[in-house]
Amino acid sequence: MLKIIKLYKMFRFLFFYTLSVITFCDFSCIGQQSFSGRIIESNSNDKGIPNVTISVVKKNYYSITNENGFFKFDCNKCTDSDSIRFSSVGFEQASFSIQSLPKNAMIKLKESNTILSEVKVSSKNNFFIDIGNIDKKSSSSLGSGFMNFGEELALQLPSLNIQEAYITKVRFFFRKIPTEKNGYKEPFKLNLYAVNENNGMPCISLLPEDILIRAEKSNKWFEIDISKYQISYPPNGIFISMKILDEDEYAYKAYLESVYSVVEKKRITKKRYLIPHLCNSVNIYKNLKNWKFSKVSKNWQKIDNSFGTFMMGLKLNVFE
Incomplete structure (x- = not known):
């Protein structure tokens, strides 16, 4: 009987320990993601790009830079496997995975050279x-x-x-x-x-x-x-x-x-x-x-x- 009680306690400990690890992983992988930074022109050291659309690829979630190119992006739908896209009329798009994007990023966009048909x-x-x-x-x-x-x-x-x-x-x-x-x-x-x-x-x-x-x-x-x-x-x-x-x-x-x-x-x-x-x-x-x-x-x-x-x-x- 004593062995059964010990086995039960050990099983209970392992069960709740495993559950806590899984829960921690879920919240750390799918929790709130916060980013901030600035988007500037690639040929300039400090010229911010206003009104850049910031979006999560394949998800309806958006933000936008202010008149000086600064942004703050909070996404409770994001996971580490998602990608963030930066796009603005007149510039080439840039995309980064959430894992590779610094928390305080300085991102440069190149001017697009559209060739007319x-x-x-x-x-x-x-x-x-x-x-x-x-x-x-x-x-x-x-x-x-x-x-x-x-x-x-x-x-x-x-x-x-x-x-x-x-x-x-x-x-x-x-x-x-x-x-x-x-x-x-x-x-x-x-x-x-x-x-x-x-x-x-x-x-x-x-x-x-x-x-x-x-x-x-x-x-x-x-x-x-x-x-x-x-x-x-x-x-x-x-x-x-x-x-x-x-x-x-x-x-x-x-x-x-x-x-x-x-x-x-x-x-x-x-x-x-x-x-x-x-x-x-x-x-x-x-x-x-x-x-x-x-x-x-x-x-x-x-x-x-x-x-x-x-x-x-x-x-x-x-x-x-």
Whole structure:
């Protein structure tokens, strides 16, 4: 009987010891991963690159550098086998495994030398045009009351009587909200969609990679150069979109706001999130259509444009 008790105690000790080792391994391999550092141009010793998209390969998790190229990246989805990708328009991508990435990294990106295709350097005459919304003033803005995490706003541009044109720049117009200070600088995901020939909704993305950007100006147009992708303007039109990331994709900043509740008949405190406020124009463009992707219905729906047209647009390089 004494031998049985000893064997039982030994078995119990080995069981819990093994379990603790496995648990420790799980938490150490799949726990919170934190990185910080700076991304600079390879031909410069101290010139930071702003708005670099930082993403976990094959996972929906993103961050972005500030105006001086500094970043802090916290990922509770990361494992040691994951890779971190750094990408920015005008620069070559760089990827590192989490194991090889220093906790305080200095990463250099090379400028991309995009070679234009033969069709672009032909003897054809070319000129540039701005299409989409071109208003210089906004009438209102769309913020956290109109959009939620994971939702998307898009502007549909019609087909053009142009045989050959390439998208060089995308532009947006955001407004600074006094109560949110620098909320208009919060990052969002840029996208371009083809038009579904069957239902007229956005379908496949025309961009080869995720592009995370932030507004550089308030109450003014700002542009993003995407000429390196050499995206031709589709014959049946296109959708320009901005997407608010999911809550677990980016560490959104929250602030508390005092509002009056009609139901409770008193002022209550609500949590608000800083998101960029896209503007509507004063003029209504009948040939441009507002769209919204709802996370609840998981579908695109057309939005009434009687209150204004989303302030988005494109610059095209047209050949004739």
